[in-house]
Amino acid sequence: MRRFVFALSGLAFSVAGAWLFGMDVAARQVLFTGERLASGLTLLSEEAERVAAYRSNADLPCRRDVQEAALTVSLALLDHRRKDAAAGGKLDAAYAQVQQGVARTLSCFPLSGNAWMRSAMASMLMEGPVDRVFSQAEMSQLTMPREAWILSVRIPFLVALAQTARPEARDLLGRDLDTLLRYAPLGQVQSVYETLGVHGRKLMRERLEADNREIIAALDRHRLVRLDQMLEIALMSDRCARYFRRLGACVGER
Structure with missing residues (x-):
């Protein structure tokens, strides 16, 4: 019985290991940073450039946890750039990254209410209360x-x-x-x-x-x-x- 329990434990560990280490470094970094941000931590200044260097959502695996973590990270980067007076063109690049990430996530998961909500938040940050903000927020309600x-x-x-x-x-x-x-x-x-x-x-x-x-x-x-x-x-x-x-x-x- 004990051997059977150890065997099951080993199998579970192997599956978990394969699940995590089957991703490349960029995907693991995005997932880790997204979990930190979701827990209430803020994006530190020294993290901003490292986050900006992550590959776009299009290069990440089409997995809900990774894609939605990438959206959380890209929105945090956009907010960080918006508060940085010296951001310049980096702000527009961060906004484009959010929109590309939303498109990629929705291509993988068309009913992702989280993606629609993040898109609405990004649009509100950059453009104010324009019509698309309300339509995106409504899509988030309809899908989630x-x-x-x-x-x-x-x-x-x-x-x-x-x-x-x-x-x-x-x-x-x-x-x-x-x-x-x-x-x-x-x-x-x-x-x-x-x-x-x-x-x-x-x-x-x-x-x-x-x-x-x-x-x-x-x-x-x-x-x-x-x-x-x-x-x-x-x-x-x-x-x-x-x-x-x-x-x-x-x-x-x-």
Whole structure:
């Protein structure tokens, strides 16, 4: 039995090794840097030139993890160049790299909502709230509507768009907020809420109906309670009010 377990462990290690080391150096570097950026780390100045030297997405394997990591890296490079007053023509090159990466990723995975979202972000950075930003953000919603992680990224972006006073921005944001409030655990709702500024929090609270005051209170108290638990508590309180009020058995009653 022990030999069998060791054999399985060795096989798993071999598969993992083949998966990682089967990629060339550029692909491994892109994957590693993309994971760092996705975890919340920023692109360091000394990394910028090294990242810029990576081969384009067209030269990377047509694998979702590698392609989407490359998009994350190229968007971080674009943001870095935009903040660098001496970037000059490097800024345009970084923007072109993002657009080429989006095209490559979509040729591999036409329904990549992440690629559409990154394209919208890049267009917003370089061109402002032009029409293509809204169409790309809408494509991201249509192809990846309910994934928890992308809602956490897309909603703050749509809040920024909504401040441009374009009506389609509020429509897009409203759809994502409705999805978040309907399907997400309250812990995730709180997490998104805390990333938003005053304007974003105001818009989010406007989407909450009057009978969802329990959710608003939980956000205010920073309680990490799942949404389904909140609904169950509300139902139990309603039953308690109807059937046990005379006995004073409801929670909080005397």
